[in-house]
Amino acid sequence: MTTTTIELTMRPMATAADAEAFRTLNEEWISKWFRIEAKDAATLGDPQGKIVATGGQVYVAVDGERVLGTAALIRFGDGIYELSKMAVAPETRGQGVGRRLLTYMLEQARDLGAHTVFLGSSTKLKNAVHLYESLGFRHxxxxxxxxxxxxxxxVFMKIDLI
Incomplete structure (x- = not known):
């Protein structure tokens, strides 16, 4: 069995290709487990307007030119952000991409002045819930x-960063 090394770089969404990866990676997992709701379509169709312009940020995990993971911090108020739309390319799940992206995002949240990050998830997404728990989110x-x-x-969780 051969394994490939993933050389991840984490950064804010910067290009139309990043925004497209944000949309397609999220549509993949949402439609696999659930259905795409109107709020999903609006956010995924305009992450710049729905997330970045309101004080949040979309982040990408890239290997070379390929986006392998995405997630967003949506600003809800002074120091309060929602972790939303976290997605990892199906072929790289289980290889630490999500953990590294979430760790990076929590660092970025601190830099944005966040004292609390919260999220909503689902009991169907056992691996995701376990990841959040392992990095300090509590139910x-x-x-x-x-x-x-x-x-x-x-499933509703939050982490206090201060």
Whole structure:
């Protein structure tokens, strides 16, 4: 069995190709497990306007020119961000791309002045929930977080960065 080394570089979304990878990688996992909701389509179709222009950021994990992972920090208020739309290319899942991307994103959240990062996930996504737990996210009641209007969300978590 041969293994290939992934040389990851993490950076903010910078090109139309990055935005397209953000859309396609997320559409892949969402449509596999759930359905693409109107809020998904709006965010994935205009990450610059829906995320970056409102004080958040989309990040990409790249190997050479190929985007292998994406995720967003959506600003909800002073020091409060939602981790959203985290996706890893199917052929590289289980190789640490998601862990490295999430670690990078938490560093970036601190640099943005975040004191809290929260997320909504699903019990169907056991590996994702385990990843969040392993990096310090804790389960909370949905009433402890800003409202997230996704039908699929039944796991609610947050991490305090200060």
């Amino acid at each position: 909370v009641l949905p009433s402890e977080l800003p409202e997230m209007k996704y039908d699929r969300a039944d």
